[in-house]
Amino acid sequence: MKEAINPPKSSTPKAFLLSLILLSLFYLIFLSLQPKNSNSRNRNITINDLRIRPGYTSYDAYINHQLHKTTDPKLRKIWTSRDWDRKIRVFAQFFSQLKQEKLLSNSSKALCVGARMGQEVEALKRVGVNDSIGLDLVPYPPIVIKGDFHHQPFDDKTFDFEFSNVFDHALYPDKFVGEIERTLKPSGICVLHVAVFRRPDKYSANDLYSIEPLKKLFNGSDLIRSRKVDGFGLDTEVVFRKRK
């Protein structure tokens, strides 16, 4: 008789287990339905996908490290002889395509940031963009003038077009981008060649793992497009237009 009124001993743990499984399932479904570009996720991408390399004890140490390669006389000879035309031809192809897309024109006032010997400047001139200049820590007159891209020596709203393949050399990526946005005219175009799928060299000051940090840094511009390219160890071209 007593046995008849007692509930079966195993029912409570079973029900508990079942509700636990159901709850976990609901939680997993909830997670998978979250939008992939929610703000909190983007914040994580920005932090995780751009890392400043440790090891620079001062700003001078960073500058001296950058100068070490750029001032090497043997390398400078190679860059201005054997490498000269080969690089200009490749840059000219990139710029011709940008002209076809109406992102660059013969009347554009153009700046190449981190231009070293200025092959990209020479390429711009060869495709008809005559008002072009380069900026680098080491000048190469008359096509490359001396300056730090963290503090560009130009007035606000000077250029229609800026190109750079040295984003990875920026110790302060926010200043690098801030200076480009400051010196571009409203509706001006910035084209960056960056490494996302490959690792840049030992002179890089940061590592980029996606273009999400760039989208965050260019907060006064709109992303026009990005595509894969093969540009001297850099694999991705991103194009931004400064807002009016």
Ligand SMILES: C[S@@+](CC[C@H](N)C(=O)[O-])C[C@H]1O[C@@H](n2cnc3c(N)ncnc32)[C@H](O)[C@@H]1O
């Ligand atoms: C990998 S080289 C690229 C040179 C050139 N764009 C090319 O493709 O031939 C990087 C260049 O960035 C320059 N650079 C590094 N830090 C810089 C800074 N803070 N301001 C200006 N130029 C810098 C270096 O001097 C060097 O010439």
